[in-house]
Amino acid sequence: MADKIQNAYETSKNIYDDVLTQRNIFSKLYIKLFWNGTDDNDIARKVLAYVPDDFSGNLLDVPVGTAVFTENKWSSLKNAHITCLDYSIDMLDQARKRLGSHAHIKCIQGDVGNLQMENESVDTVVSMNGFHAFPDKQKAFHEIWRVLKPGGNFIACFYIRGKSKRTDWLVKNILAKKGWFSPPF
Secondary structure, three states: OHHHHHHHHHOOOOOOHHHOOOOOHHHHHHHHHOOOOOHHHHHHHHOOOOOOOOOOOEEEOOOOOOOOOHHHHHHHHOOOEEEEEEEEEEHHHHHHHHHOOOOOOEEOOHHHHHHHOOOOOOOEEEEOOOHOOOOOOOHHHHHHHEEEEEEEEEEEEEEOOOHHHHHHHHHHHHHHOOOOOOOOO
16 A cells, blocks of 8 residues: 555656645646636645744644645744655655755655654644545544644645545545545545
8 A cells, every 4th residue: 555655656756746735737637627616726725824923832844745836834843843754755856846945844744644753742733735635544544643743733625525426536546546635535
């Protein structure tokens, strides 16, 4: 399963940002047809609004993906310590390029189901558009709660099955088979 996920994101790395940000007519059409016109840019703005502009704690972004939505926000949080984690080396390489060499941001390859972090060491966990790819979601949730400090924040957005038959068909018959989504969803 791990290789399938790694390969899926390697093959999609050149179109990933375009699809999510709807940069061209084909991605706009795809989003309109299969995702009911969901605007990931708007979702990202709403999710990131929960992270204060003066945030100064430890933040975990998992999976960081290419950092297409988080680059500006993370770069501006100079007093924070941000760990950007992704299982996909290809996605992480793109995030590293996008985020540059900020001293307060580190990008690491890893598995959210086996976080190499201390218990109760993170103030905020952000998971944007990625939980669907985790093969063991229970383990991922367990690890997130383990590293999250008491009273910390888990800020996330998820694909929810049952909202659109067309989207559900796409996820089950194409995206899951390609490795971009891992059941259950």
